[in-house]
Amino acid sequence: MSDPVAPSSPPSPTSPAQVAFTVDGRPVEVPDDGSSLLVALRDHLGVRSAKDGCSPQGQCGCCTVLVDGAPRVACVTPVRRIAGRVVTTVDGLGDDDRARWAGAFLATGASQCGFCTPGIVCRLEGLRSKGTAADDRAPVDRALAAHLCRCTGWQTIGEAWALATTGAAGTALALGADRDLEAAGRRATLEGGSPQHVGADVVLGRAGFADDTAPEGALVAVPDGDGGWAVGETLTEARAAAGKVQGRHGTVEPVPPLDLPEGEWALALRTSWVEPAYLETDASWCVPGGEPVSPLANGGAFGAKVGSLVVGAVRDLADRHGRPVRVLLSREDTVRLGPKRPPVAAGVRANGTGVLRAVRTAGLAEAVHAVAPGLVVEEVDLAGPPTSVAIRGAGWVEAAVLLAALEARSALDGAPGGSAAHVARVVSPAGGEAVAAVGLDGAIRVEVRCGPVLDPIVLRSYAIGAAHMALGWVTSEGLAVDADGTIGDLTVRSFGVLRAADMPLVEVTLHESDGEPVNGSDAVFAAVAAAVWSSQGWPTDWPTGQLLRPAGAVPQ
């Protein structure tokens, strides 16, 4: 382990000069030490509403703030360039504006984990203050192109924009006030796969993410690339000690790595490694002898961070150093070290029997058999990143997609002139039921039954988000991994997460049903994947590379 920690020393004649600017109305000074504006905000000034989803890649937009009123990506802005300027984060927006955005995002379900939200709010506030019309979606889609959201599927963010800019913030707040936010949080927790709550604090960047609550003065530890940890007094120092290089997009395309099993198949499917691509990279902190803070504070990881390696590491580091320690993975660390959705290669016969071959993953065979007892599971060892069955239904979803697509095809065979929508129905092992249809207009329509709805805004939002994730999985998402197991895609833009402008309309119908509330969006995820795959004619290899468009539309 590299460990460059030295006792802190008083400023010397060689200490860096200071950079003076204004943050949220207060004059501040930080050392001119080559840091980014994001590091200055979070680590020198304690402003934690600006989030770090990919620094220094500058690709996710989570760190967006306003500089002299214009949106700026703070992780690639040297703080030196900010001298004398005025920085505004969501904390520094006027009370009316904060209420406007919090109300609009709450009323539409436009924030789930909330990690991306403060940056998006800053971007949209920059647009609003220029007088952009509420119904003018083109500039909104262009503005959102600078951001990534893993949870919401974008549509509700567009709705929040419209609500906030039509002067209907009062309506939005009223909608928020009438709601049972505890019930909304229960629904969000069921859907997100980790504890989540719903409230204005989530929208405004105070959801309690682990790296936001770390105590001042904690040591910072980052992976050193050799299986150990580089430790420093600051993030900049720790990353410098680890010799971090900026992530890159490799030249290798994501290709399904497994061969299909031998056989005569009615349908065959091969998927690639898939990066969960949650935006809040793994983080935790711990005091000596204490319990690590959960990296799942308001999650958004859909199960992918359940076994995060930061928990054990931070406990050991705090005990070893006898000081509070904060562990933070960079985007590259998360891609290299975090679990992936395991690739599969599967064939099914018309009667639902067949073979599903997958990269060896604990619990995968049981997950498949929970929905498809007729599939034989073959697990193979393959060089590559770790895989996990905890990632959004990994295993059972693939099996359910195959069976639902078989049904969709036989229904279509009976439809006159192929005129029917592509419809797929999935029931999850938890009991959630979804029916998804891709219409000739390119829209996705979803019906969900998962017990008491609890909160229609949240459940609808998660259903739209699941549709977005499913559409991306089928059409554009994949992680390039070489034959020797080396990951080629290390930037957050290289995983193929669909942009706002690429999303078709998603219409959701929620059905109340009896019993205990259960997760519904995983069934939506599977049903939409099957319906989209069907609408594209069941090409064997995912990602298919074809976006969803109305029949007859010309690809751009």
Ligand code: FES
């Ligand atoms: S953290 Fe700055 S763009 Fe992602």
Ligand code: FES
């Ligand atoms: S709400 Fe956007 S990443 Fe979670």
